[in-house]
Amino acid sequence: MAQEPAPAAQAPIVAFDFDGTITTKDSFTTFLKWRAGPVRWWLGCLQLVPAALAYLVHRDRGRIKAAAVSVYLRGVPHDRLQADADRFAELFAAKLFRPDALATWRRWQERGARMVIVTASPDIVVSPFGHGLGADLVLGTQLSYDAENRVLGAFSGPNCRGPEKVVRLHEVFGPDLRLAAAYGDTSGDTEMLAIADEPGFKVFTAKP
Template sequence: MTQERPGDGALPIVAFDFDGTVTVRDSFSTFLKWRAGGLRWWIGCVRLIPAGLVYLFDRDRGRIKAAAVREFLKGVPRERLEADARRFAEQYSRSLLRPDAVAAWKRWREQAVRLIVVTASPDIVVAPFARGLGADMVVGTQLAFDPQNRVIGTFSGPNCRGPEKVVRLKELFGPDVRLRAAYGDTGGDTEMLAIADEPYYRVFKARP
């Protein structure tokens, strides 16, 4: 998702992680639970137990996230998924977004900067929240789709976490990209914070 403004290419970049930084909890798992409904959610969680046990050993967040995508979203048309993501954002923005994070976002919005969300969650799920905030761009994990535009159950690239966040930023803004400021809340944001002039770690505490 991009919403370019005149002169954006020369503007300083301010990057916000999404889950846990701007939100009070993981948006993707909340979306999957909301979309699946109670019984289907619990059945899916039981079926994901083997993947969860593997995660205890390899700590590969991308692998277990892909397993969740296969379990809950495989075969879903892109158009339906986008519509569901919009409805989810409409219903959950007030209960998910941290007021102090939104206030900080709005302060930056008043300045001449490019505001982007950089998230490990699928960009298709986070995009409606980002549009509501007035983001210029969302950089996130990308789902793969088949020729009929249905979710395959895998990603089209690496999980956008840790070093991959900087890789993606360099692809978009050049190898010497430097951030005016960056906000994060876990070790998955360390590398992004390291390329920011103003790194902010776990500064938002408020709850809706």
Template sequence: MNEPALLGGVVAFDFDGTLTVRDSFTAFLRWRAGGLRYALGLARLAPAAVAYLFHRSRGRIKAAAVREFLKGVPRAQIEDEARRFAEESAVGLLRPDALRVWREWRAREAKLVIVSASPDLVVAPFARGLAAHALIATRLVYDAEDRIVGTFDGANCRGAEKVRRLHEVFGPDLRLKAAYGDTSGDREMLELAEEKGYRVFKERP
């Protein structure tokens, strides 16, 4: 990284539940599928939901949802749909107090990073709208025809994977100026920060 990028330090924000009031991936799937198709999809995911009670892997149940609702969809189509979803939903999803803190750090010339377990294609339009310096999120696998396969490129971006990905982007000696999160999946990222913001944002749109 060059020196100007480090001027205000690196500040990491979890997305779902931190910058937003609810899970963006679930909201996107519901928005895209419509009520009936979404309900039918949830019914077909019942076995995966039962299995989750035993393996407790959020990555596995998320991958099952990707296969159920998005498998075979061309990347260009899903990116366009994600953009339209963000345009329609941002006002109702983003927390006003989180946005104020985001802007405060930007005014201090911090390098602002969104680190999310949600698929990158869903979060990317929000990251662009917020002028984030970087987005680190769960990556999907695409086939030779650029269609969604239903598996992840690497691990679900949660817990220790958030720190690993941050180090991958910013280097092994990274120390965050601040980090904000709202679940146990953000614990390792918060430990990497000088200023730890756990469930500090409460406002709703």
């Protein structure tokens, strides 16, 4: 007699970092460059020089990312940004995704796992990719919006990196969460990998 599928609450939970793990490079930087166009991109880079110099001292990736949000996205309506993110995913998924990461993702899906992307990139940019992959959830850095739903140029919470990835997972799945597997490629994934039965660090290397 065939065994009944496990209820969703009992299904294994698998977490993937996004940039550098599923993709070959940083999706948010690629998105900003694509959206801005060559001239606006380089003008923005000049505006970011002070933030880049400050980064050499504080080494806070969240601060320099917030500065990029302010330069390139401040004042953009949420609906417009969402539409741009959807279009970006349509155009760039095939160019960014690692085939071996996709193969592992699909193997876990076939086993009935709940698939979660946990990323330091803004969730609004990564969510369309997650939708295309059939992800159950995308947890990412959240942008802040004003009363008219326009980007303020800051985050509404912490940069979703390092310990914050586990904090976000615990908020959804509870404090006793144990991941069946987790995959990442930087020190920003260390804490997430530590709560996985099968931690995978830099295991994906294939290019599109």
